[in-house]
Amino acid sequence: MPMTDVIDGVFAALANSTRRALLARLLEEGDQPVQRLAAHFDMARPSVSEHLKVLKDAGLVSGRRRGRQQIYRLEHEAMASIRDxxxxxxxxxxxxxxxxxxxxxxxxxxxxxxxxxxxxxxxx
Amino acid sequence: MPMTDVIDGVFAALANSTRRALLARLLEEGDQPVQRLAAHFDMARPSVSEHLKVLKDAGLVSGRRRGRQQIYRLEHEAMASIRDxxxxxxxxxxxxxxxxxxxxxxxxxxxxxxxxxxxxxxxx
DNA sequence: TTGATGCGTAGGCAGCTCCCTACGTATCAT
DNA sequence: ATGATACGTAGGGAGCTGCCTACGCATCAA
Incomplete structure (x- = not known):
């Protein structure tokens, strides 16, 4: 995948205040499941899932399973690509x-x- | 205007490779008119104008008249808001x-x- | 095994993006 | 004044975004 497409995805992902707020939650409160993230937003939970998918596709977060929960966490590389x-x-x-x-x-x-x-x- | 909207605009403006390429031209070659910028892109000139408008609205560039040309230049503040x-x-x-x-x-x-x-x- | 929980996906709709061509407007050369 | 130049805007179409509700699947408690 060309670098320009990576950057495209990252900037596009960040061009939405809900997604930036999700990142901020992960930054301030650490790794957490979808449910807890969704609780803070005036929005249906599946919509939050979709935002998380965008962030994940951009490489800004990753998810791991813990029982029936999916724990999301910040990932560094994508942010670093912006800084670069x-x-x-x-x-x-x-x-x-x-x-x-x-x-x-x-x-x-x-x-x-x-x-x-x-x-x-x-x-x- | 809330800060979040400013950031929204800047990230959205940067989430397009043509617009990032326009910024890169201005960075490498300095201030220049639309015509010269447009010459490098496989795209109708008015489309370039529209991209420049997006960049201008985001505060990433500014334009000044010189005769019948419009000279565009990089602006610092919007970039700084991303860094922040x-x-x-x-x-x-x-x-x-x-x-x-x-x-x-x-x-x-x-x-x-x-x-x-x-x-x-x-x-x- | 049955029901509840946590999450993702499907499908749909309003609105935005990005490109185009056609046109309008201001400036300059003759 | 006339035509050319530099630029912006109008209008339109294909495709993407961001939200919703309904549903499916995996996991856990009882």
């Missing part, structure tokens, strides 16, 4: 902001020098 | 991996100690 995708943009902006702050520092320095000169010309 | 959303998960996994590597280190140390003991018992 984001990295070049972060670098770009880091450099951009660094350059900008260098300019501002230079302006501040020049202004301070100007201020010093003025102060020398207007003593007391 | 991602941060708690990154922290979670950093801790998780740190704990895991501590366990592995401990196992390695124990194993090494065992090895040392064996070596003492079998000198030369």
């Amino acid at each position: 995708w984001l990295a070049p943009y972060e670098l770009f902006w880091r450099d951009k902001l660094a350059a900008m702050s260098a300019v501002l520092d230079e302006e501040a320095r020049a202004e301070e020098e100007e201020q010093t000169r003025v102060e020398r010309e207007e003593p007391e | 959303w991602l941060a708690p998960y990154e922290l979670f996994w950093r801790d998780k991996l740190a704990a895991m590597s501590a366990v592995l280190d401990e196992e390695a140390r124990a194993e090494e100690e065992e090895q040392t003991r064996v070596e003492r018992e079998e000198p030369e």
Whole structure:
């Protein structure tokens, strides 16, 4: 599977607030079964199951059986793929902001020098 | 506008390979007009315009006029909102991996100690 | 074995996405 | 003013999303 399709799936999965909320629950409360996850949402349980399937297909969560329950947990790799995708943009902006702050520092320095000169010309 | 809607828009905008490719062009080649962006895609120019609108609505790009051209450029804030959303998960996994590597280190140390003991018992 | 529980899937419907072509509008060259 | 250029929007169609209820299957308690 091409990398672009993986990223497609991950971003698409995250483009829904219910699914992001499911991830947040798993993050804050740890692994848990569907029932417990579904309890927090004003939505039929099967709909939650479908959301979990989307997250699972995207690689953002995994499920294991425990008796008749299915325990879901966060998976790291898919998240990491987003971070990796984001990295070049972060670098770009880091450099951009660094350059900008260098300019501002230079302006501040020049202004301070100007201020010093003025102060020398207007003593007391 | 609630933060969740902003994030929704950004993730939805990024859940399309054409739009991600447009961002990549802007990243690598800098600000440019629609025409030049559209040239790289096997797609009608108006479709590219629509993708750019999605990116613009999500806050990922901005446009300024130059004569009859519209120059698009990357915008930082929307990207930053993703990074911020991602941060708690990154922290979670950093801790998780740190704990895991501590366990592995401990196992390695124990194993090494065992090895040392064996070596003492079998000198030369 | 029987009934209850936990979960997933089937089927259906309203609304959105992504592409297209046709057209409207602003700007520029002549 | 006239035609060309750069761009956006309108309108439409095929397919996907997100929700629902109904149902099927596996597991557990009694």
